[in-house]
Amino acid sequence: MVLQNDFKRQWELVQGSALEAVRRVGASGRYILGQEVESFEAALADFCGIRHTVGVGNGMDALEISLRCLGLKQGDKVLTTPLSAFATTLAILRSGGFPVFVDVDELGAIDLGQCRQLLERDNSIRFMVPVHLYGFPMSLPELGRLQQDFGLSIVEDCAQAIGASYAGAPVGTVGQAAATSFYPTKNLGAMGDGGAVLSNDATVAEKAKTLRDYGQSSHYAHVEIGLNSRLDEIQAALLHDAFLPYLSQWTDHRRRVACAYHDQIDHPNIQLLRPPSEMNPIWHLFPVRCGEGKRDSLLRHLRSCDIMTGIHYPRIIPDQVALAGKALSHTAVDPTIARRFANEELSLPIHPFLTDQEISTVIDACNKWKE
Ligand SMILES: Cc1ncc(COP(=O)(O)O)c(C=O)c1O
Numbered sequence: 625m626v627l628q629n630d631f632k633r634q635w636e637l638v639q640g641s642a643l644e645a646v647r648r649v650g651a652s653g654r655y656i657l658g659q660e661v662e663s664f665e666a667a668l669a670d671f672c673g674i675r676h677t678v679g680v681g682n683g684m685d686a687l688e689i690s691l692r693c694l695g696l697k698q699g700d701k702v703l704t705t706p707l708s709a710f711a712t713t714l715a716i717l718r719s720g721g722f723p724v725f726v727d728v729d730e731l732g733a734i735d736l737g738q739c740r741q742l743l744e745r746d747n748s749i750r751f752m753v754p755v756h757l758y759g760f761p762m763s764l765p766e767l768g769r770l771q772q773d774f775g776l777s778i779v780e781d782c783a784q785a786i787g788a789s790y791a792g793a794p795v796g797t798v799g800q801a802a803a804t805s806f807y808p809t810k811n812l813g814a815m816g817d818g819g820a821v822l823s824n825d826a827t828v829a830e831k832a833k834t835l836r837d838y839g840q841s842s843h844y845a846h847v848e849i850g851l852n853s854r855l856d857e858i859q860a861a862l863l864h865d866a867f868l869p870y871l872s873q874w875t876d877h878r879r880r881v882a883c884a885y886h887d888q889i890d891h892p893n894i895q896l897l898r899p900p901s902e903m904n905p906i907w908h909l910f911p912v913r914c915g916e917g918k919r920d921s922l923l924r925h926l927r928s929c930d931i932m933t934g935i936h937y938p939r940i941i942p943d944q945v946a947l948a949g950k951a952l953s954h955t956a957v958d959p960t961i962a963r964r965f966a967n968e969e970l971s972l973p974i975h976p977f978l979t980d981q982e983i984s985t986v987i988d989a990c991n992k993w994k995e
Pocket residue numbers: 682683684685708709711712755781783784804805806807817818819
C-alpha cells in the first residue's frame with residue numbers, strides 16, 4: 625500500500641531520539657512552559673529565518689493569537705481564501721473577525737490581483753490572512769506591496785509551508801505575524817497537536833506569550849482575555865530532537881518525488897501544478913487536477929493499485945454548512961476557480977519515506993489510468 629503519510633517508517637527512524645527526548649522531559653519534572661519550549665522556539669526561529677517564535681497549542685490557535693496580537697477587533701473584516709483547511713477561517717471567526725473571500729489563482733492561492741481590486745473598492749478592510757497552500761509560497765513581493773499600499777495587517781498562514789521561500793525570502797517574513805501547525809501530517813509534525821506564532825516584532829511575540837497563557841503577563845497578573853494554548857514540553861522536545869533535525873532532508877526528498885512526478889507523469893487528463901521558478905515549494909502536498917467529473921474515476925483507479933490519495937479540499941469554505949446562508953462572512957468575488965479545485969483536485973502521495981519503487985508505482989498507475 626502506498627500511503628499518504630508513513631508514520632511507522634518515521635518512527636523507525638526517530639525512535640531513539642524521540643524516546644530520549646521524552647526521558648529528558650520526564651526526568652526534568654517540568655511539563656509545561658519550560659526549557660524545552662524555549663529551546664525549540666529558538667531552533668525554529670533559526671530554521672524559519674525569523675526573530676521570534678512562540679509555541680502554542682495548535683495551528684488554529686496560532687492564527688487566532690496572531691490576529692489578536694495585531695489588534696483585530698470584533699467585526700473587523702479579514703480578507704482570506706475560500707480554499708484552505710476550515711481552521712483558517714475558523715480562527716478568524718474565533719478572534720472576532722469577519723471573513724471576506726475572493727477567488728484563488730491557478731495554483732490554489734488567494735488571487736492577489738482580486739485582493740488589490742477589492743481593497744481599492746473597500747477601504748474598511750484592514751486585515752488579511754493569506755495561505756501558502758500545498759507548500760507553494762505565494763508572491764511575497766506582491767503581498768508586501770498590498771500591505772504597504774493599503775496599510776494591511778497580515779497574518780501569513782504557513783501551516784503547510786514551513787521552509788518554503790519565494791525568490792530567496794522565507795514565507796512568514798512579510799506579514800507582521802505568521803502561524804504554523806505541527807499537526808502530525810505537516811512537514812514538521814509533532815506526535816500530537818502543536819503550533820507556533822512567528823514574527824520579527826518583539827512586541828507581537830510578547831503579546832502572543834501572554835495570550836497563550838490565560839492572558840497573564842506574570843504569574844496571576846491577567847492583562848488580556850487569553851487562551852490556554854501552550855505547546856507541551858514533551859512535544860517541544862520531540863520537535864527539537866527528533867523531527868526538526870530531519871526537516872531539510874525530508875523536504876529534499878519531497879522535492880525529488882515532485883521532480884519525478886513532473887518528469888514522468890504524462891496523462892492528458894492529469895494536470896500537474898507547476899509553480900514558477902521564483903517559488904521554492906516544500907511540497908506538503910502534490911495536488912493534481914483531473915477534468916470535471918473525472919476525479920472519482922482516478923481516485924478509484926489509484927485505490928485499485930493500492931495507492932492512497934487525498935482531496936484538498938472537497939468543499940470550499942464559504943459553502944461549509946457552518947457558514948453557508950449565515951451572515952458570518954462575505955463572498956466578495958464568486959470563487960469559481962476554488963470550486964473547480966474542490967471538484968477536480970486530487971493529492972498524490974508525497975512524503976519523506978516514499979521509496980523509488982513506490983514513486984514508480986504511482987507514476988505508472990497514473991499513466992495507465994483509463995478514464
Ligand atoms: C492551511 C492550514 N491552516 C491552519 C491549520 C490548522 O492547524 P491545526 O490543525 O494545528 O489547528 C491547518 C491544519 O490543518 C492548515 O492546513
